[in-house]
Amino acid sequence: VPFQMLLRGANGVGYTNYPDNAVFKFCDVAVRHGMDVFRVFDSLNYLDNLKLGVDAVGAAGGVVEAAISYTGDISDPTKSKYTLDYYLELARELVAYNIHVLAIKDMAGLLKPAAATTLISALRKEFPQLPIHVHTHDTAGTGVATMLAAAAAGADAVDAAIDSMSGMTSQPSMGAIVAALQNDARSTGIAMHDLTALIEYWESVRFSYAAFESGQKSGSAEVYEHEMPGGQYTNL
Numbered sequence: 001v002p003f004q005m006l007l008r009g010a011n012g013v014g015y016t017n018y019p020d021n022a023v024f025k026f027c028d029v030a031v032r033h034g035m036d037v038f039r040v041f042d043s044l045n046y047l048d049n050l051k052l053g054v055d056a057v058g059a060a061g062g063v064v065e066a067a068i069s070y071t072g073d074i075s076d077p078t079k080s081k082y083t084l085d086y087y088l089e090l091a092r093e094l095v096a097y098n099i100h101v102l103a104i105k106d107m108a109g110l111l112k113p114a115a116a117t118t119l120i121s122a123l124r125k126e127f128p129q130l131p132i133h134v135h136t137h138d139t140a141g142t143g144v145a146t147m148l149a150a151a152a153a154g155a156d157a158v159d160a161a162i163d164s165m166s167g168m169t170s171q172p173s174m175g176a177i178v179a180a181l182q183n184d185a186r187s188t189g190i191a192m193h194d195l196t197a198l199i200e201y202w203e204s205v206r207f208s209y210a211a212f213e214s215g216q217k218s219g220s221a222e223v224y225e226h227e228m229p230g231g232q233y234t235n236l
Helices: 020-032 047-060 084-095 113-126 143-153 174-180 192-208 230-234
Strands: 004-007 037-040 063-069 101-105 132-135
Touching: 004 020, 004 047, 020 047, 037 047, 037 101, 047 063, 047 084, 063 084, 084 101, 084 113, 101 113, 113 132, 113 143, 132 143, 143 174, 174 192
Parallel strands: 004 037, 037 063, 063 101, 101 132
Antiparallel strands: none
16 A cells, blocks of 8 residues: 655645755655655645655655645636646646656645536646546535546546545545445445445544544535635634
């Protein structure tokens, strides 16, 4: 089973700017101790920061999954900053840098199903051989629909969370995605009954940590207005 982690470019796994050699050394040690895939991202899609992470992971022999941070709404013609062309141009620059996998990192859960269809279809058309991995948060409650749309449009992998740990600012429900794709050409091959023990285990674990829950009780479509990332929203 491949292990995957996040890498914030020059910020490594922290929130400060580290010397380049520290980031390179960190990636080297991480690979030697069993890390496989590095999702390299920058919240502002700053290419120089992304490229540093790509270089560090590549030098260490890891799998480079370069991420485009998604924000805005490409399905809204009144929004002109983060457009389909903006994301395609960013993808071209990353692909030219010899990455292994392209990730769409929807850190706030803003990627609506129609926008996912448009974006992933366009990326798949331009990069037919490039593995595409889609990540979202289920803050508004539309995450499962978005992941299904992304899969139908040509995404190779989508992120999900075990049912008892899913929803809201977490990832969409794995069980819901698995069930929705049963008897479909994109069937996951996972049997629902095989998930049951995992769902029950993590439900008990979550109960034990109930005192540390954020207090959020349901999804909130207000995220489409304030556009706050899932981690930041949970920490309020």
